[in-house]
Amino acid sequence: MDGWDFILIVIRVVVIFVMLMITTLLLVWFERKVVADMQDRIGPARAGPWGMLQTLADGMKLFFKEQITPRKVEFGLYIAAPILATIPAFLIFMTVPFGRPFTLNLGGEPREILLQGADLNIGLLFILSMSSIAVYAVVLAGWSSGSKYPLLGGVRATAQAISYEAALGLSVIPVVMYTGSVQLSEIVEFQRANLQFLGNVVPFIPNWNLFLLAPSFVIFFIAAVAETNRAPFDLVEAEQELVGGFHTEYSGLRFALFFLAEYINMFTMSAIAVTLFMGGWSGPTWDGVLPALISGVLPTFWFFAKVVVLLFVYVWLRATLPRLRYDQLMEFGWKRLIPGALAWLMIIAVVLAWRQFGNPWS
Amino acid sequence: MVELILFVVLSTVVIGGALSMILGRNPVYAAMGMLATLFGLAVIYVIQLAHFVAVVQVIVYAGAVMTLFLFVIMFIGVDKAQSLDEGLAWQRPAVLGVVAAILAMVGGLVLSGRWEWITADRVALSGQVIEIPVPPNGTIESIGESLINRWLLPFEATAVLLIIASVGAIVLAFYRPRRLQSVGDDAE
Numbered sequence: 191m192d193g194w195d196f197i198l199i200v201i202r203v204v205v206i207f208v209m210l211m212i213t214t215l216l217l218v219w220f221e222r223k224v225v226a227d228m229q230d231r232i233g234p235a236r237a238g239p240w241g242m243l244q245t246l247a248d249g250m251k252l253f254f255k256e257q258i259t260p261r262k263v264e265f266g267l268y269i270a271a272p273i274l275a276t277i278p279a280f281l282i283f284m285t286v287p288f289g290r291p292f293t294l295n296l297g298g299e300p301r302e303i304l305l306q307g308a309d310l311n312i313g314l315l316f317i318l319s320m321s322s323i324a325v326y327a328v329v330l331a332g333w334s335s336g337s338k339y340p341l342l343g344g345v346r347a348t349a350q351a352i353s354y355e356a357a358l359g360l361s362v363i364p365v366v367m368y369t370g371s372v373q374l375s376e377i378v379e380f381q382r383a384n385l386q387f388l389g390n391v392v393p394f395i396p397n398w399n400l401f402l403l404a405p406s407f408v409i410f411f412i413a414a415v416a417e418t419n420r421a422p423f424d425l426v427e428a429e430q431e432l433v434g435g436f437h438t439e440y441s442g443l444r445f446a447l448f449f450l451a452e453y454i455n456m457f458t459m460s461a462i463a464v465t466l467f468m469g470g471w472s473g474p475t476w477d478g479v480l481p482a483l484i485s486g487v488l489p490t491f492w493f494f495a496k497v498v499v500l501l502f503v504y505v506w507l508r509a510t511l512p513r514l515r516y517d518q519l520m521e522f523g524w525k526r527l528i529p530g531a532l533a534w535l536m537i538i539a540v541v542l543a544w545r546q547f548g549n550p551w552s
Numbered sequence: 553m554v555e556l557i558l559f560v561v562l563s564t565v566v567i568g569g570a571l572s573m574i575l576g577r578n579p580v581y582a583a584m585g586m587l588a589t590l591f592g593l594a595v596i597y598v599i600q601l602a603h604f605v606a607v608v609q610v611i612v613y614a615g616a617v618m619t620l621f622l623f624v625i626m627f628i629g630v631d632k633a634q635s636l637d638e639g640l641a642w643q644r645p646a647v648l649g650v651v652a653a654i655l656a657m658v659g660g661l662v663l664s665g666r667w668e669w670i671t672a673d674r675v676a677l678s679g680q681v682i683e684i685p686v687p688p689n690g691t692i693e694s695i696g697e698s699l700i701n702r703w704l705l706p707f708e709a710t711a712v713l714l715i716i717a718s719v720g721a722i723v724l725a726f727y728r729p730r731r732l733q734s735v736g737d738d739a740e
Contacts, residue, residue: 267580311691315607322615326587329622333580341626348623352616372692 194297203284206307210283214453218245220498221505228509249446257442262336271334272440272447275327278320279454285313286461287375289471289490305471305490306375313374314366317462318359321417324455325351328419328426328436331448335439343435346516347419347426353523354416354423360531361409364538365399365466378470400467405534407467409527411503414459416523418452421508425516460500461493468496558599566592579625583618590614604692 219234219242226233234241259268284307293300310316325347332344366372369380377399385395400407416423427435437448464470473492475485514522544550569588576582590613597606699707 264578264580267584310603312603312607315604315611319607319610319615322611322619325615325619326622329619329626330580330584333622333626345623345626348619348626352619352623355615 192297194301198296198301198303202304202307206283207280210280210454210457211450213457214450215245215249216242217453217457217501218248220501221508224502224505225509228506252446252449253443255442257444260336260439263439264334264336267330267334268439269444271327271331272444272451274330275324275451276447276454278324278327279451279458282317282320283454283458283461284308285310285316285374286458286465287378287470288461288493290475290486292486304375309373309375311373314362314372314377314466318355318362321358321455322351322355324451327448327451331440332436335436337439339432339438340436343426343432343438347436350416350419350423350426350519350523353520354413354527357409357523357527357531358413358417360528360535361406361413362466363535364403364406367538367542368399368403374465374470378465378472381469382472396469396472398467398469403467403538405530406538407463409531409534410466411463411500412527414463415504415507416519418455418459420452420456420504422511422513423519424513425519456504457497457501460497460504463500464493464496555599559596562592562596562599565589566596580622583621583625586621587614587618590618604695 222244223233223241234244237243237247259265287304287306287309289305291302291304291306293302295301328347328351329344332340332342332347335341365377369377371377371380381397381399383397385392385397385401395401419426427437432438437445440448471489471493473489475488477485479485480488566589569585569590569592572585573582573589576585590609594606594609594614597603597609
């Protein structure tokens with residue numbers, strides 16, 4: 191650990207921070223455009239080319255707005271809630287690898303530069319722990335607002351988060367068992383080979399967990415949509431019943447922080463799904479054929495391309511599915527997703543044990 | 553040196569959180585105090601290289617248990633001022649007695665110079681070197697290995713215990729004495 195290592199860490203953190211902010215700007219625009227197209231509208235079209243700067247304009251507006259603090263709030267927690275929402279959102283992405291590591295000569299020696307905030311050996315568990323922290327923001331915002339609608343939103347959020355966190359965790363275990371690691375960089379590395387199916391190597395098809403663990407992917411994605419409180423699981427902020435849910439009493443920049451956290455979480459959850467099931471940054475790079483710079487950047491391109499596909503599914507769900515009723519939400523979580531995830535987990539465990547130890551009767 | 557500074561800061565957070573949990577009038581703030589304690593402990597585990605334990609601490613306690621606590625607090629309503637007089641008159645003297653006994657024990661050990669009883673230094677205790685399998689660090693591999701190979705029976709027994717507890721909770725929640733049940737049926 192010398193000066194260069196320290197500088198590299200700082201640079202990585204700053205790069206990820208800026209990247210997440212820009213992604214959020216584009217993501218909000220992307221969502222509004224896609225939803226508008228699906229509803230046969232034009233959507234934002236004035237600010238910037240194709241309305242791309244609309245989010246920036248909205249952000250500036252929120253930034254300069256008066257921050258109204260209602261009289262009945264519990265001030266300390268009321269202020270803490272938006273901050274608590276944003277911090278885990280940024281921290282989760284720190285563990286996701288978004289490009290191929292490369293070496294640079296710095297300070298006289300070659301150094302490997304990870305395109306990842308921190309390559310934790312408990313990466314996946316860190317993600318789960320941070321996403322379980324994120325729910326506090328909603329709960330505290332709902333409670334500290336001192337008003338009925340936010341409180342209802344907060345209570346709903348707690349129940350929903352607890353229910354779907356279990357499904358999320360269970361859906362990830364098959365990936366861990368199959369790849370044998372919880373370190374995200376190793377999970378990506380594992381998926382870079384060609385697909386092995388029934389002992390045969392299938393050429394041209396990557397070894398994505400998506401193919402062999404498709405049920406896990408489906409469960410993971412549904413639970414991720416619920417975890418990020420997105421439609422059709424957005425009962426937490428059901429506009430028709432709860433005004434704005436937990437953030438009804440927030441305005442200006444404090445509201446903007448909740449908004450930011452929601453979109454970062456959406457992006458991060460897609461990024462994690464890509465990392466766990468769709469090979470992360472792996473993809474053809476044509477090393478040696480293309481210039482080194484281009485083949486070095488291509489993995490990052492593949493990563494973002496895959497993430498955009500999943501983000502499109504997010505937006506697609508929002509544009510097409512009506513919101514679930516509360517009892518439907520709970521029933522779906524506890525009676526369908528969790529038993530399904532458990533059964534799939536058992537199947538995978540048996541298959542893997544069979545492959546490792548041979549037939550049980552031998 | 554860094555470790556010492558971190559330890560002092562974290563133990564301040566941990567003890568401060570614990571105190572605010574006990575002394576806080578408002579249950580939600582008390583829950584937040586406990587959350588601070590749990591987080592401080594998790595970071596202390598990280599310093600001790602027990603990453604897995606730290607993360608499990610956050611997932612299980614901060615993520616699940618405390619969220620449930622908050623859920624319950626919200627449902628029973630925190631607007632009502634909780635009555636602060638204790639129903640158990642003997643509780644306070646009993647606690648004071650236990651605390652005094654523990655302090656006396658620790659003080660006695662320190663005064664008599666038997667540090668090894670506190671630090672659990674096995675060499676000093678038994679007089680011979682015992683091989684304690686020390687995992688390289690708190691990685692999942694080492695913990696899983698020792699759970700499945702060495703501590704399989706306690707591990708499974710704990711699982712059974714937890715299942716019994718949750719089944720018991722469900723039974724208690726749905727249990728109605730027959731007398732009350734019939735009254736309820738009549739009312740409908």
